[in-house]
Amino acid sequence: MQFTSLALLALSALAIAAPSPVPANAAVSSTTQSVEMDSAIYSRLEKAFQDAAVGKQTSTVSARAGSDVRNDVINGQCNDIILIFARGTYGSGNIGTGIGVAFADNLIAQRPGKVAVQGVQPYAALISGYLAGGDEEGANSMASLTAKAVSQCPNSKIIWGGYSQGAQVTHKAAARISTSLHSKIYAIALFGDPNDGQAFPGALNGKVRTWCHSNDPICDGIPLPIDGHLTYEADAPAAAAWAASRV
Numbered sequence: 001m002q003f004t005s006l007a008l009l010a011l012s013a014l015a016i017a018a019p020s021p022v023p024a025n026a027a028v029s030s031t032t033q034s035v036e037m038d039s040a041i042y043s044r045l046e047k048a049f050q051d052a053a054v055g056k057q058t059s060t061v062s063a064r065a066g067s068d069v070r071n072d073v074i075n076g077q078c079n080d081i082i083l084i085f086a087r088g089t090y091g092s093g094n095i096g097t098g099i100g101v102a103f104a105d106n107l108i109a110q111r112p113g114k115v116a117v118q119g120v121q122p123y124a125a126l127i128s129g130y131l132a133g134g135d136e137e138g139a140n141s142m143a144s145l146t147a148k149a150v151s152q153c154p155n156s157k158i159i160w161g162g163y164s165q166g167a168q169v170t171h172k173a174a175a176r177i178s179t180s181l182h183s184k185i186y187a188i189a190l191f192g193d194p195n196d197g198q199a200f201p202g203a204l205n206g207k208v209r210t211w212c213h214s215n216d217p218i219c220d221g222i223p224l225p226i227d228g229h230l231t232y233e234a235d236a237p238a239a240a241a242w243a244a245s246r247v
Contacts, residue, residue, distance in 0.1 A: 081247050159188070
């Protein structure tokens, strides 16, 4: 089923749950991963993603030792392993709370003193980027940060990570980096990927593992951030162990 049809299904669900009626004149384009809609429906969908992001920030940030802002590559730091992570829609900082901080912290625990972390920025992580199949600026930033990491830290092994829209951004970044960088990327960990099943280019495709919960509609292309999409923090230990085993 096309993304646009699934988007309408999700919007209908939001309309049913909403206290006020939603205008029925939503216009949806026929282009996959591109949705045009009535402003009231767009606002409701936007709020659903904002509320989901705020809920994760409130419930997890105080329990995590790590910050949701990581700029090791930008600050010129090198280490044996460099994690470059793209947060989800409306995620805080530049790696987001929830799975972003949890994955970084667990990877550091797997390889103490050997991990540098960089969040993707600039990258607005707005709902418009998600509906367009991933923020263009974010994809360009992830690609350029990867090139910068390889240039300033030629002996480092790079791990990519992305959650929700961040997974879309990771897919796009993979298509924008030079193939000469493929050998520098050792693992790609994706969580709640709206593009689940989409192949990565070249040698990167054999380095990917995706965590998609059976009750996460976003993995099926439905823009509905319900509980199944908000619990990937629980997968952080297994994901970090897998990524660490590849470097």
